[in-house]
Amino acid sequence: MAARDRVWEVFRQEAEGDPMIHGGSVKAPDEELATHYAREFYGRRQESERLWIVPREAITELDDPDLLKPPFDRSFKRPGGFLIKHKLEAAKTRAGTAGSGEAEETAE
Amino acid sequence: MSELDKVTRACLAELLLALADDEFVLGFWDSEWTGIAPILEEDVAMSSVSQDEIGHAKAFYELLAGLTGENADEIAFGRPPEAYRHAALMNHARNDWAFTIARRYLYETADALRLESLAGSSHEPLANLAVKMRREETYHLLHFDLWLRRLAEGGEDSRQRLSAMLERLWPDAQAVFAPLDGEACLLAAGILPESLESLRARWLERVVPRLEELGLPVPTAAQRAAKPRTDGRTQRTADFTWLHGEFTTVSGSEAGATW
Numbered sequence: 509m510a511a512r513d514r515v516w517e518v519f520r521q522e523a524e525g526d527p528m529i530h531g532g533s534v535k536a537p538d539e540e541l542a543t544h545y546a547r548e549f550y551g552r553r554q555e556s557e558r559l560w561i562v563p564r565e566a567i568t569e570l571d572d573p574d575l576l577k578p579p580f581d582r583s584f585k586r587p588g589g590f591l592i593k594h595k596l597e598a599a600k601t602r603a604g605t606a607g608s609g610e611a612e613e614t615a616e
Numbered sequence: 617m618s619e620l621d622k623v624t625r626a627c628l629a630e631l632l633l634a635l636a637d638d639e640f641v642l643g644f645w646d647s648e649w650t651g652i653a654p655i656l657e658e659d660v661a662m663s664s665v666s667q668d669e670i671g672h673a674k675a676f677y678e679l680l681a682g683l684t685g686e687n688a689d690e691i692a693f694g695r696p697p698e699a700y701r702h703a704a705l706m707n708h709a710r711n712d713w714a715f716t717i718a719r720r721y722l723y724e725t726a727d728a729l730r731l732e733s734l735a736g737s738s739h740e741p742l743a744n745l746a747v748k749m750r751r752e753e754t755y756h757l758l759h760f761d762l763w764l765r766r767l768a769e770g771g772e773d774s775r776q777r778l779s780a781m782l783e784r785l786w787p788d789a790q791a792v793f794a795p796l797d798g799e800a801c802l803l804a805a806g807i808l809p810e811s812l813e814s815l816r817a818r819w820l821e822r823v824v825p826r827l828e829e830l831g832l833p834v835p836t837a838a839q840r841a842a843k844p845r846t847d848g849r850t851q852r853t854a855d856f857t858w859l860h861g862e863f864t865t866v867s868g869s870e871a872g873a874t875w
Binding site for chain 1 (some may be wrong): 762
């Protein structure tokens with residue numbers, strides 16, 4: 509059986525509405541057994557609301573450092589350093605929802 | 617629910633003990649695959665399913681203990697081998713994977729029907745328990761049907777081994793529906809909504825077409841017509857005596873200890 513085994517990546521959701529988070533992987537020859545094993549490995553203690561079971565070969569991987577970690581300074585693409593508190597307050601006043609208490613922090 | 621009279625209580629106790637012992641003994645046999653199942657993933661799955669059965673046994677023992685005023689642990693571990701009431705199907709050692717799958721398939725299909733029926737029991741605590749267990753047993757049934765198919769379609773060797781084990785276990789599988797002393801009283805009280813023989817007939821209607829579909833051996837007409845042996849839940853084997861020694865090692869090491 510080992511020769512025909514495939515790797516299946518398992519994603520789990522802990523509570524309704526939570527994002528799916530990678531839990532790990534199982535080996536199984538097909539989707540049916542992969543589903544059973546994912547259930548045993550990532551759901552038998554009632555710790556998951558939902559599982560996604562994905563054959564590893566269906567995943568498109570991007571790990572090219574030229575694309576992900578280019579050598580130039582990219583700090584200007586991060587939101588840090590921009591003060592938006594006053595702009596937000598002004599926008600809320602215009603929209604008539606001032607004082608809702610949300611999103612009033614300075615962005616990182 | 618009205619208070620049960622003394623006779624009905626004794627009949628119910630007999631039924632609960634049979635249900636509990638089936639799950640308990642099978643759970644122990646199959647837990648022996650832990651560490652040596654054919655693949656790592658199946659090792660975890662088999663161990664988990666075996667734990668489920670021990671959990672179901674616990675629920676039945678507790679229901680029984682509540683009825684008789686005994687202690688559930690004492691019932692589970694405190695009896696001599698000859699006092700256990702599991703069906704003869706659970707009398708045999710774990711053996712190989714084909715044996716395990718054949719036994720599990722026969723047991724899970726029988727247990728599924730039994731729980732379906734008990735969900736309609738007039739004894740509410742038992743009916744509620746059956747409803748709860750069915751949810752978990754659905755997965756067990758799926759898992760062992762899947763393995764039955766895989767071994768049936770997995771080449772000549774696995775098919776032959778599976779076929780031989782199914783033929784060997786067929787008579788003992790009938791014992792899941794072996795008559796109980798108190799069956800008439802359980803039927804009269806509605807605790808058993810249906811006779812065990814009628815359940816066995818419905819089980820055959822489900823199992824035989826599946827085995828035929830997979831090209832596996834099916835029981836002969838004579839085998840189907842033969843009623844389960846009356847000693848199907850009382851006959852004990854050397855295999856079981858050995859297992860009993862294993863599962864009572866800890867509880868027997870110091871009588872009355874609190875763990």
